[in-house]
Amino acid sequence: MHVPFCVVKCGYCDFNSYVVEDRSVHDTFLEALERELAASWRGAPPVSVFIGGGTPSLLDPARLERLLQILARHVDLKDAPEVSMEANPESLTEEKAAIARAHGVRRLSMGVQSFHPHHLRFLDRAHSGERAEQAFAEARAAGFDNLSVDMMFGLPGETFDEWRADLERAIALRPDHVSAYNLTFEPGTRLHRDMQRGEVEPNEQEVDRAMFEFTRSRLAEAGFDAYEISNFAGPGGPCRHNDHYWLQGDYVGIGPGASSHRQGVRTTNSKPIESWAKAALAGLPPSASAETLRPRQRAAEALWLGIRRRDGVDVAAVEARLDLPVREWFGALLDEQQRQGLVRWDGACLRLTGDGLLVADRVGGEYLAIGVDR
Ligand SMILES: C[S@@+](CC[C@H](N)C(=O)[O-])C[C@H]1O[C@@H](n2cnc3c(N)ncnc32)[C@H](O)[C@@H]1O
Ligand code: SF4
Numbered sequence: 280m281h282v283p284f285c286v287v288k289c290g291y292c293d294f295n296s297y298v299v300e301d302r303s304v305h306d307t308f309l310e311a312l313e314r315e316l317a318a319s320w321r322g323a324p325p326v327s328v329f330i331g332g333g334t335p336s337l338l339d340p341a342r343l344e345r346l347l348q349i350l351a352r353h354v355d356l357k358d359a360p361e362v363s364m365e366a367n368p369e370s371l372t373e374e375k376a377a378i379a380r381a382h383g384v385r386r387l388s389m390g391v392q393s394f395h396p397h398h399l400r401f402l403d404r405a406h407s408g409e410r411a412e413q414a415f416a417e418a419r420a421a422g423f424d425n426l427s428v429d430m431m432f433g434l435p436g437e438t439f440d441e442w443r444a445d446l447e448r449a450i451a452l453r454p455d456h457v458s459a460y461n462l463t464f465e466p467g468t469r470l471h472r473d474m475q476r477g478e479v480e481p482n483e484q485e486v487d488r489a490m491f492e493f494t495r496s497r498l499a500e501a502g503f504d505a506y507e508i509s510n511f512a513g514p515g516g517p518c519r520h521n522d523h524y525w526l527q528g529d530y531v532g533i534g535p536g537a538s539s540h541r542q543g544v545r546t547t548n549s550k551p552i553e554s555w556a557k558a559a560l561a562g563l564p565p566s567a568s569a570e571t572l573r574p575r576q577r578a579a580e581a582l583w584l585g586i587r588r589r590d591g592v593d594v595a596a597v598e599a600r601l602d603l604p605v606r607e608w609f610g611a612l613l614d615e616q617q618r619q620g621l622v623r624w625d626g627a628c629l630r631l632t633g634d635g636l637l638v639a640d641r642v643g644g645e646y647l648a649i650g651v652d653r
Pocket of ligand 2: 284285286287288289292293294296332333334367390
């Protein structure tokens with residue numbers, strides 16, 4: 280479920296989110312959400328429920344409660360194996376955390392990114408490091424025993440020691456899960472434009488590498504399991520929602536810009552809040568595009584998504600699940616990637632090597648290229 284509102288639009292973020300001053304739009308959003316959910320939910324018990332964004336914690340307490348009540352009309356949140364919500368430090372309060380908890384949210388994911396004031400400013404974040412720590416404590420006080428923290432490294436000008444200090448401060452929060460992303464320059468963002476104009480320079484690759492390797496070793500030492508390139512499971516275990524997505528499960532996306540996937544058919548909702556809401560309120564499907572994944576594309580995506588997981592891809596299982604000759608199509612490429620030392624490939628199971636981990640996007644991109652070309 281996608282909540283598309285943010286206090287500020289962060290310069291690096293290409294997610295479908297907007298700064299909307301007029302709070303009546305929140306009510307329109309909730310009405311449209313209710314209509315879309317009623318029309319598209321088919322009633323099967325979910326593997327996980329994920330309320331993300333944007334910034335779900337930006338909704339005021341009454342509206343947050345209404346959102347959760349709308350969901351509860353269709354999904355038994357108390358029974359769902361995982362119910363997660365994203366929260367930002369500037370807008371989460373103990374009251375909102377308590378409302379979320381009382382309505383069945385059991386996992387909160389807090390966007391912290393950095394603790395350094397100059398980096399937070401550069402990223403356009405609307406909170407301080409101290410506020411992030413406070414919000415984390417408030418979520419604990421509200422009863423959350425599964426709290427995740429999102430951090431980013433490789434920020435322009437960031438030194439290794441700054442990242443080390445950030446990671447230590449994140450670990451000191453005693454989170455139950457950590458996501459640590461290497462900053463990417465997404466086309467269409469302010470950050471990307473600044474880079475093109477020469478106003479911002481990406482960090483040296485060597486510095487990013489050192490940060491990435493340090494992240495893995497330090498989090499391992501602190502008891503976190505690197506179950507995916509950027510995701511580390513502590514006492515809360517891995518995020519089931521992520522795993523379900525990486526394993527090409529079916530999902531229903533509700534809200535502006537949200538995508539759904541059902542058995543190889545992917546639909547994506549209209550991105551602007553107005554056009555999405557107009558369609559949903561008129562009882563029409565608010566999707567802007569639908570594509571039936573071609574067989575090679577589906578196989579390519581299975582490898583591209585799965586290779587990011589520590590357990591890698593059981594290619595034989597993918598062949599059986601999709602009933603497609605994955606090894607015939609991708610075998611030559613996998614042999615070549617193995618020759619280059621990027622993957623371990625024994626003819627059945629595919630995994631990234633240490634070197635492959637550092638260039639995972641390129642390795643995965645090669646699968647997609649084969650999936651698209653033919
Ligand atoms: C889209 S945000 C939504 C959650 C929440 N609004 C927040 O700001 O934390 C999810 C996470 O994606 C990560 N993220 C967003 N854009 C990114 C980028 N360009 N590079 C790396 N990580 C990014 C951030 O760590 C962020 O916490
Ligand atoms: S990173 Fe989070 S707060 Fe910032 S614009 Fe994106 S969704 Fe909004």
